[in-house]
Amino acid sequence: MQKFFQLIRMKEWMFSKIPFMFIPLFTFCSKQTLTNDMLLVFACYFVYLAFFFSFGYAINDYSDREIDAIVGKTNIMGELGEGKCRVVLLLLILGCIPFGIVCRNMWIIPIFLFVYFWGAAYSIKPFRFKERGLFGLIECSLAQRTLPMIPLLAYSKDIVQYVLIWGGIGALVGLRYILIHQIIDLENDTKSGTETFAKSHLSIAKAALIICFIVEVIALFLALAFSHGIIVAMIISAVYLIIALISFYTVHFVYNQRYLFSYTYVPLEDFYNFYYTLFISFSFFDNKLIFFSVVIFLFVVGLLPMINKWKLMFTGISNFWSEIFGKN
Numbered sequence: 001m002q003k004f005f006q007l008i009r010m011k012e013w014m015f016s017k018i019p020f021m022f023i024p025l026f027t028f029c030s031k032q033t034l035t036n037d038m039l040l041v042f043a044c045y046f047v048y049l050a051f052f053f054s055f056g057y058a059i060n061d062y063s064d065r066e067i068d069a070i071v072g073k074t075n076i077m078g079e080l081g082e083g084k085c086r087v088v089l090l091l092l093i094l095g096c097i098p099f100g101i102v103c104r105n106m107w108i109i110p111i112f113l114f115v116y117f118w119g120a121a122y123s124i125k126p127f128r129f130k131e132r133g134l135f136g137l138i139e140c141s142l143a144q145r146t147l148p149m150i151p152l153l154a155y156s157k158d159i160v161q162y163v164l165i166w167g168g169i170g171a172l173v174g175l176r177y178i179l180i181h182q183i184i185d186l187e188n189d190t191k192s193g194t195e196t197f198a199k200s201h202l203s204i205a206k207a208a209l210i211i212c213f214i215v216e217v218i219a220l221f222l223a224l225a226f227s228h229g230i231i232v233a234m235i236i237s238a239v240y241l242i243i244a245l246i247s248f249y250t251v252h253f254v255y256n257q258r259y260l261f262s263y264t265y266v267p268l269e270d271f272y273n274f275y276y277t278l279f280i281s282f283s284f285f286d287n288k289l290i291f292f293s294v295v296i297f298l299f300v301v302g303l304l305p306m307i308n309k310w311k312l313m314f315t316g317i318s319n320f321w322s323e324i325f326g327k328n
Contacts, residue, residue, distance in 0.1 A: 051095020
């Protein structure tokens with residue numbers, strides 16, 4: 001069982017990706033009259049996302065078996081035979097079927113083929129976009145943070161605008177994550193001979209990460225204003241700014257790390273995947289208490305990661321307090 005969870009890398013996507021993928025669907029639902037059947041849609045969409053992200057990590061590990069062996073990196077797919085690897089990948093692909101059924105739209109088939117192809121093309125030969133410089137960065141960000149939303153288009157034509165808005169933000173989020181990943185993995189990539197954009201253009205990669213973050217913040221504020229109005233957007237932004245400043249202080253001055261270049265605290269990750277998803281899910285109850293299960297699910301998914309983030313904030317506050325008042 002432990003190897004199974006290592007294989008699907010649930011810790012890599014359960015908190016940091018899944019809730020964000022629900023934002024277009026939640027925004028759409030907040031403006032609809034809901035039926036109990038929507039819970040089935042939520043459940044099937046979650047199953048598809050879980051299997052898709054597991055597939056992405058599994059096929060990446062499958063493609064990197066030889067490289068990981070060179071650097072001594074654990075790779076569960078490398079311990080399986082060729083036949084077992086293919087069976088695992090096929091089973092993970094089949095996870096999209098329930099959502100395809102509830103969509104009742106034949107367009108879902110080519111959409112799934114498109115999404116899964118680009119999810120695999122990042123790592124498999126002859127494509128292997130992870131080693132194709134800037135284009136590889138763009139492909140990876142789209143494959144992990146934007147394209148997984150595309151099947152929602154087969155569910156309802158009225159969700160298109162929300163998929164476009166949050167898919168665009170997702171592309172910027174994905175660029176930040178992959179740039180951080182490449183910057184952190186420079187040593188391993190050098191040992192294995194893996195060519196990445198950050199390895200070839202480190203200074204440009206760092207500048208691009210900063211630019212992506214600035215553009216993302218602007219796009220996020222506009223998305224909030226579009227969905228909820230300018231007043232609500234300002235209130236939400238002001239509240240989260242306090243959290244962000246505390247986290248910045250902790251990462252930068254307590255842990256002595258670069259705020260935008262570390263996985264210690266990825267800016268806006270907790271906003272997308274916890275605070276905002278909980279906020280917007282509350283807005284589509286429509287007096288149907290059964291939808292409270294969605295909030296409970298989001299809270300459970302985010303609780304352990306958020307405890308670590310709250311501890312980080314508490315560390316920063318405690319350190320700041322001692323710095324200011326401890327000297328007196």
